[in-house]
Amino acid sequence: MTNALIRLPRSVKRGEAFEIKTLIQHPMETGFRAGTNGTTIPRDIIEEFLCTYNGVEIFRMKLSSAIAANPYISFHTVATESGTLFFRWTGDNGFKVEETARIAVA
Amino acid sequence: MDPSLTRRRFLAGAAIVTLLPLPVEAAPDDLAKAIKEVLGSAKLNTGKVTLDIAPLVENGNTVPMKVSVESPMTAKDHVKAIHVFNEKNPQPYVLNAVLGPRAGRASIATHIKLRESQKIVAIAELSDGSFWSAGTEVIVTIAACVEDLMQ
Amino acid sequence: MNRRLGALLLLMATQASAEIPEAERRSGYHDMGASVQAMQDDDMANPAMLWVLDGEKLWAQRQGAAGRSCADCHGEPSRMTGVAVRYPAFSESASRPISLDQRINQCRTEQQKAPAFDYESRELLSLSALVAMQSREHKIAPPDDPRLRTFLEAGAATFNRRQGQLNLSCAQCHEDNRGKRLAGATIPQAHPTGYPIYRLEWQSLGSLQRRLRNCLIGMRAEPYAYGAPDYVALELYLMKRAAGMPFEAPGVRP
Numbered sequence: 001m002t003n004a005l006i007r008l009p010r011s012v013k014r015g016e017a018f019e020i021k022t023l024i025q026h027p028m029e030t031g032f033r034a035g036t037n038g039t040t041i042p043r044d045i046i047e048e049f050l051c052t053y054n055g056v057e058i059f060r061m062k063l064s065s066a067i068a069a070n071p072y073i074s075f076h077t078v079a080t081e082s083g084t085l086f087f088r089w090t091g092d093n094g095f096k097v098e099e100t101a102r103i104a105v106a
Numbered sequence: 107m108d109p110s111l112t113r114r115r116f117l118a119g120a121a122i123v124t125l126l127p128l129p130v131e132a133a134p135d136d137l138a139k140a141i142k143e144v145l146g147s148a149k150l151n152t153g154k155v156t157l158d159i160a161p162l163v164e165n166g167n168t169v170p171m172k173v174s175v176e177s178p179m180t181a182k183d184h185v186k187a188i189h190v191f192n193e194k195n196p197q198p199y200v201l202n203a204v205l206g207p208r209a210g211r212a213s214i215a216t217h218i219k220l221r222e223s224q225k226i227v228a229i230a231e232l233s234d235g236s237f238w239s240a241g242t243e244v245i246v247t248i249a250a251c252v253e254d255l256m257q
Numbered sequence: 258m259n260r261r262l263g264a265l266l267l268l269m270a271t272q273a274s275a276e277i278p279e280a281e282r283r284s285g286y287h288d289m290g291a292s293v294q295a296m297q298d299d300d301m302a303n304p305a306m307l308w309v310l311d312g313e314k315l316w317a318q319r320q321g322a323a324g325r326s327c328a329d330c331h332g333e334p335s336r337m338t339g340v341a342v343r344y345p346a347f348s349e350s351a352s353r354p355i356s357l358d359q360r361i362n363q364c365r366t367e368q369q370k371a372p373a374f375d376y377e378s379r380e381l382l383s384l385s386a387l388v389a390m391q392s393r394e395h396k397i398a399p400p401d402d403p404r405l406r407t408f409l410e411a412g413a414a415t416f417n418r419r420q421g422q423l424n425l426s427c428a429q430c431h432e433d434n435r436g437k438r439l440a441g442a443t444i445p446q447a448h449p450t451g452y453p454i455y456r457l458e459w460q461s462l463g464s465l466q467r468r469l470r471n472c473l474i475g476m477r478a479e480p481y482a483y484g485a486p487d488y489v490a491l492e493l494y495l496m497k498r499a500a501g502m503p504f505e506a507p508g509v510r511p
Contacts (some may be wrong), residue, residue: 003307017179017210021301027460030219032196053208060204061214066195068168068217069460070304075203077208160292164511165457166441170292170302203356247441249458249511251475 002026002097006087009091011104012079020051020059021074024089024097030065046091049073053103054083079105115144137191137227140198144189144229148237155240157228166246175212175230175238183210187231194224220246262496271479277432277446282502285445285510293457297509305386305455305507308379310464312387315380321371330368334387342390342397342504347404354408356489358385358464376483382462386453389506397450397504399496408486412494415487421478427491442511448499449492451508458511465492 005023012018024046031043043065051059058077071089087099141150158172175185184207190200203214212230221228227241286294296302316327331337341372344357361384374381386489399405402421430439431447438444452465459467466488470480481487485490 003310005306005310007301014121019213023301023304023307025307028219030196048226056208058206058208061216062202064199064201065197066192068219070307072215072217072302072304074172074215074301075205076209076211076213079206080208103375154323160290162290164290167460168296168304168457170296217296249440249442251439251471252458253441253471253474 002095004087004097004099005087006085006099006101008085008101011106013076014079014081014105017076017078019074019076020085021072021083022049023070023072025053025070026089026091026095028063028065028067028069028071044092044095046071046089046095047066048090050088050090051075051077053077054081055086079103080104109185131196136198137193137225140191141229145237148235150229151236151238154232154238154241155228155230157226157240157242159226159242159244161242162245164222164247165249166222168217169220169244169246170215171218171226172213172215173228173230173240174214177212177230177232179210179212181207182233184233184235185209185230187223187228188212188214189231190218191227191229192218192220192224193226195219195221200226220244222246224240276498277435279501280305280446282437282499283446284448284450284502284505284507286508288443288445288452289509289511291413293509293511296451297451297505303455303507303509305453305462305509306388308383308453308455309384309390309507312378312385315384316387321365321366321369323370325369327364330364335391337388337391339392339395339398341385341392341506342395342496343400345489345496346400347402353486354405354489354493356464356466356484356492357388359484359489361385361388377464379466382453382464386462386507389504392504393506395504396497397499397502399493399500405493408490409493409497411487412490412492412497415491416494416498421473421476423476423478425476427472447495448502449495450499450502451505453506453508454508454510456510462507465495 003025009018024037026046027044029041029044033041035041042058045065046063049061049063059075061073063071082105085101085103089097108119154176159169163169173188173190177183178183185205186202191198192200200218201216205212223245225241225243227239228235229239231237260499295296320327341357344360345354358381361381364369395428419426430444434444436443437447449465453462455462466483469488469491473480
């Protein structure tokens with residue numbers, strides 16, 4: 001089980017921009033490091049992060065080997081209506097984690 | 107044997123260990139080439155972008171970074187994408203974020219890896235087709251007490 | 258730079274050590290840059306919270322032949338408030354002090370009838386992070402237990418004893434030369450205020466014993482086996498040496 005943490009305000013005023021913070025467990029192995037036996041440790045990174053708001057894409061980020069282990073990503077969106085935020089992290093070796101969070105818009 | 111000689115040898119050994127993990131380096135040309143790929147024939151302007159990163163970091167493994175762009179973030183005038191590049195990691199790419207008017211605020215944050223002291227460049231791609239940038243030099247200090255590779 | 262380091266090490270070797278007065282005790286937190294401090298302060302940016310999340314799951318899971326969870330005996334994790342700041346503590350069954358990690362494993366083997374977790378395993382670190390976090394902002398309060406005295410003395414002796422090929426003691430760095438610089442880093446006072454910590458160097462959570470092991474390797478001394486009484490005695494002394502300082506686990510360090 002991969003752990004992911006998501007934080008957003010419980011309720012926001014319509015039209016207001018709010019911050020979404022995410023943190024996910026992942027080694028982000030660069031593919032450039034030598035292991036103890038001298039051979040290169042194969043790359044194992046998250047390649048892409050996606051967020052949709054009631055089914056509409058609001059943010060997408062392409063990650064690289066230069067993103068730190070246990071990636072932290074923060075971004076913003078405008079509160080349009082109450083509903084569901086969907087988060088997806090995909091990467092090497094078939095890595096895929098999906099999470100959702102509810103947002104109440106007043 | 108002179109005890110200080112032993113110490114010096116050890117410290118030299120320790121320095122080699124710290125250099126082992128990342129043997130490759132992107133040439134400064136790669137940075138320019140990677141930026142060119144994003145820009146195409148467009149001109150790169152300075153301004154509008156704030157790159158928030160500590161000028162001196164104690165460990166390059168996890169370096170907090172924030173990029174904000176001055177923009178009303180309306181349907182007509184918004185930031186389409188934020189690109190971040192580095193000079194001396196094995197690859198010039200750090201991240202590329204796609205956003206739009208629904209972001210409300212063009213501000214993103216993450217933790218990055220820096221192999222050594224180097225230049226970081228953040229570029230914002232605006233809806234009118236213009237590109238704006240900010241760059242900064244970050245010093246990564248050498249850790250005095252690193253763990254051996256074998257645990 | 259190597260020559261300067263050599264000179265510093267020689268300087269260390271010529272000075273006598275003295276314990277740090279309470280008013281001058283300073284957490285390694287204050288030697289870090291503002292951005293790393295901010296990472297520790299924000300639970301959403303502190304990667305250690307991913308381990309705490311695991312700890313919460315484990316806390317509620319029934320485990321072992323006894324089919325009991327931590328929660329079945331202890332209730333909510335918040336009931337562990339104030340526990341981590343008084344470990345290591347004396348264990349009747351072991352007839353010696355044990356670390357918080359060992360106490361967790363004692364619960365597993367004796368109460369849950371489950372196999373002990375490996376030292377530095379994700380499971381053990383997750384549970385100790387969860388328990389330690391409950392004591393945030395509490396003052397470090399080592400138990401005033403006469404049975405600990407000889408172990409405390411042993412820990413103090415280890416702290417002040419020169420070891421390894423560099424012939425260095427813990428005190429020579431962390432007391433005599435505290436606040437000075439070794440390469441690019443400030444030499445901290447070595448107070449265990451935030452363990453287990455997420456160390457950027459490790460890109461992982463790790464225990465105080467892992468950090469001590471790291472120091473021993475740096476001194477070119479033979480590290481003890483995880484869980485060795487020598488480590489526990491040293492932990493015991495370090496907690497006494499940091500008595501009264503606010504606890505900040507799970508901390509972030511470079």
